[in-house]
Amino acid sequence: MKYYCYIIFLAGLLISCDQKPSSLETSTEKLADSSFDNHSYSNLSAIHTTHLDLELEVNFENKTIYGVARHTMKNNNADTAIFDINGLLIQKVTLGTKSNEKETDFVIGNMDKDSILGQPLLVRTDSSTEQINIYYQTTEYSNALDWLDSNLTSSKTKPFLYTQGQAILTRTWIPIQDSPSNRITYSAKVTVPKDLMAVMSAKNTKNKSVDGHYFFEMKKPIPSYLIALAVGDLSYQSLGPNTGFYCEPELAKACLYEFQDLPKMMQAAEKIYGKYQWDQYDLLVLPYSFPFGGMENPMLTFVNPTIITGDRSLTSVVAHELAHSWSGNLVTNRTWNDFWLNEGFTVYFEQRIMEELYGKDVSDILAAVEFYELQDELKTIANSKYPEDSRLFLDLKNRNPDDGMTDIAYVKGAFFLKTLEQKVGRKKFDVFIQSYFEKHAFKTINSDEFIRYLDKNLLSNEEVKFNHLDWIYKEGLPKNCIQIQSNRLDNMKILANDFSQGKAIFKTKIRYEKIRVKGKNRRKKIIEHLKREDHIVQEWQTFIRALPKSISKEQLKIIDINLGFKKCGNSEIMTEWFTKALENNYTEINGEIERFLKKVGRRKYLVPIYKAMNKVNPQLANQIFENSKNQYHAVSRNSIEELLKEVN
Numbered sequence: 218m219k220y221y222c223y224i225i226f227l228a229g230l231l232i233s234c235d236q237k238p239s240s241l242e243t244s245t246e247k248l249a250d251s252s253f254d255n256h257s258y259s260n261l262s263a264i265h266t267t268h269l270d271l272e273l274e275v276n277f278e279n280k281t282i283y284g285v286a287r288h289t290m291k292n293n294n295a296d297t298a299i300f301d302i303n304g305l306l307i308q309k310v311t312l313g314t315k316s317n318e319k320e321t322d323f324v325i326g327n328m329d330k331d332s333i334l335g336q337p338l339l340v341r342t343d344s345s346t347e348q349i350n351i352y353y354q355t356t357e358y359s360n361a362l363d364w365l366d367s368n369l370t371s372s373k374t375k376p377f378l379y380t381q382g383q384a385i386l387t388r389t390w391i392p393i394q395d396s397p398s399n400r401i402t403y404s405a406k407v408t409v410p411k412d413l414m415a416v417m418s419a420k421n422t423k424n425k426s427v428d429g430h431y432f433f434e435m436k437k438p439i440p441s442y443l444i445a446l447a448v449g450d451l452s453y454q455s456l457g458p459n460t461g462f463y464c465e466p467e468l469a470k471a472c473l474y475e476f477q478d479l480p481k482m483m484q485a486a487e488k489i490y491g492k493y494q495w496d497q498y499d500l501l502v503l504p505y506s507f508p509f510g511g512m513e514n515p516m517l518t519f520v521n522p523t524i525i526t527g528d529r530s531l532t533s534v535v536a537h538e539l540a541h542s543w544s545g546n547l548v549t550n551r552t553w554n555d556f557w558l559n560e561g562f563t564v565y566f567e568q569r570i571m572e573e574l575y576g577k578d579v580s581d582i583l584a585a586v587e588f589y590e591l592q593d594e595l596k597t598i599a600n601s602k603y604p605e606d607s608r609l610f611l612d613l614k615n616r617n618p619d620d621g622m623t624d625i626a627y628v629k630g631a632f633f634l635k636t637l638e639q640k641v642g643r644k645k646f647d648v649f650i651q652s653y654f655e656k657h658a659f660k661t662i663n664s665d666e667f668i669r670y671l672d673k674n675l676l677s678n679e680e681v682k683f684n685h686l687d688w689i690y691k692e693g694l695p696k697n698c699i700q701i702q703s704n705r706l707d708n709m710k711i712l713a714n715d716f717s718q719g720k721a722i723f724k725t726k727i728r729y730e731k732i733r734v735k736g737k738n739r740r741k742k743i744i745e746h747l748k749r750e751d752h753i754v755q756e757w758q759t760f761i762r763a764l765p766k767s768i769s770k771e772q773l774k775i776i777d778i779n780l781g782f783k784k785c786g787n788s789e790i791m792t793e794w795f796t797k798a799l800e801n802n803y804t805e806i807n808g809e810i811e812r813f814l815k816k817v818g819r820r821k822y823l824v825p826i827y828k829a830m831n832k833v834n835p836q837l838a839n840q841i842f843e844n845s846k847n848q849y850h851a852v853s854r855n856s857i858e859e860l861l862k863e864v865n
């Protein structure tokens with residue numbers, strides 16, 4: 218039926234390229250809806266890519282990539298191949314191998330109503346077509362791309378470019394069948410200015426080339442959202458047998474300290490769920506505008522420089538992205554409705570790695586903080602336009618798949634697995650999860666299939682009764698959810714409470730300790746004063762969150778003077794503090810807030826700060842955004858633009 222639709226669709230419309238017949242609009246909608254993946258136009262069952270060979274020229278002068286995408290296809294007798302594009306200019310399409318290409322007709326359908334999916338690119342094929350070559354260039358609407366002028370990099374002397382593909386932005390820099398359900402291998406020839414280095418989510422060289430030419434190969438099949446490229450003034454530093462990092466030379470020393478434990482993380486991960494399948498695992502430290510904390514591009518995780526804090530306090534982000542090498546990259550959500558299978562498993566696995574390295578105390582702290590955030594999210598979702606978004610399995614039809622990036626997928630997903638682990642015992646659970654990864658390696662999976670696998674391999678064999686269907690298909694949090702308790706966090710709540718009751722928690726205390734020096738008893742004076750260094754980031758987050766919703770400026774000032782959060786360099790604490798200050802009109806630190814918003818582009822930080830500022834001082838929020846928006850990645854820029862529209 219679907220195939221039949223395409224034929225009718227094409228019959229009247231195969232005209233030469235850039236004209237857009239009006240009748241395309243309705244047909245386009247039909248195409249998107251008729252597929253099981255609501256977020257791709259591609260006709261995968263009729264014809265799909267197995268290998269992609271890219272030829273890319275990266276031009277920093279006009280901020281354009283000129284490319285040829287050569288698709289090797291598995292063709293089930295299709296007369297049309299449909300690709301996804303968004304913000305691309307298509308020059309021509311040919312069929313056949315490189316020395317033997319023939320131009321073919323193509324049509325570009327209209328953009329969907331909300332401009333989420335982009336446009337279908339329909340290419341005429343015949344039953345013998347195995348090679349489709351698309352000649353194209355990117356545009357200013359290529360939202361995956363972040364072109365940074367040199368002043369926004371660490372060196373301040375060389376420009377930078379990186380891509381962000383997940384969830385459906387790969388189609389904005391490569392014409393591709395952009396559905397996570399299809400895995401492909403890829404190779405790429407990339408040309409960049411001679412003084413810059415190119416790296417990809419593939420096997421990378423460790424040194425700059427002399428002529429600006431780079432060749433990449435990803436030999437294991439991956440979903441399209443994991444194709445990634447970065448170009449900048451990069452150097453490489455090894456950390457262990459198969460781990461290391463790329464960064465701008467200025468950051469190398471700080472990174473070397475921050476990422477010291479990466480080889481141990483790898484050992485811990487392999488101990489828990491078996492051999493790492495991607496040979497090399499490197500990090501790439503991006504400029505501050507990167508909209509995420511980390512992105513699990515295979516062989517080369519992209520990370521935000523805000524995780525370099527000088528005290529290794531945010532390295533759980535690295536554990537998270539490493540965990541994706543199993544959950545997500547090895548076993549992939551088939552559609553974005555199954556996103557929890559990627560992120561829920563990854564948060565669970567991240568905490569297991571952290572437990573292995575730093576103890577249960579630390580992993581419980583991480584879990585407890587996340588649980589607090591989950592409860593907040595549950596409230597927000599319950600009062601929103603889409604209360605059904607608190608289900609693990611989502612329905613994101615006609616919506617942006619990014620809407621699924623909430624604590625439901627991440628934290629409810631992880632707590633589902635933690636609760637299940639508690640029920641069956643860690644030993645059995647680990648055997649089950651490891652075999653799940655092995656069985657589905659380099660495949661995709663949806664929620665239904667996972668349930669069947671779980672039923673067969675863990676629950677019915679053991680005759681365990683478990684409410685997994687409630688967890689996956691019902692709103693809210695089931696009552697049997699595991700409880701995580703942390704004494705260290707509870708103490709911070711007490712501290713915040715003491716402070717708000719007027720207790721002088723910052724008062725200097727002097728006490729004397731007996732010590733022996735050269736065989737004689739002496740008294741040593743010890744001055745105790747509550748300092749920021751006394752506690753880790755999650756403890757301070759808990760402290761700030763436990764302060765009363767409405768708190769006086771005088772009290773905020775006391776905290777400000779004693780703990781210096783505003784300049785502490787830890788963006789998690791700073792975000793929490795800035796939001797609290799804004800909500801309570803503590804305007805003395807507006808300067809610091811503005812500096813932060815102009816420097817950091819991670820969406821997780823920008824959103825709460827802009828939200829709070831937009832409530833108390835929309836004019837300032839809009840003014841800062843106007844001055845900074847050009848240096849944010851489109852992902853963050855669009856989210857902030859959206860939230861600033863909200864009238865208070």
Ligand code: BES
Nearest residue numbers: 383384509510511512513534537622821
């Ligand atoms: N894959 C995600 C980032 C992502 C998700 C990008 C959906 C686009 C669409 C990545 O692994 C992630 O979860 N990053 C988190 C890190 C955190 C949970 C440790 C982030 O950036 O906040």
Ligand code: ZN
Nearest residue numbers: 537541560563
């Ligand atoms: Zn993740």
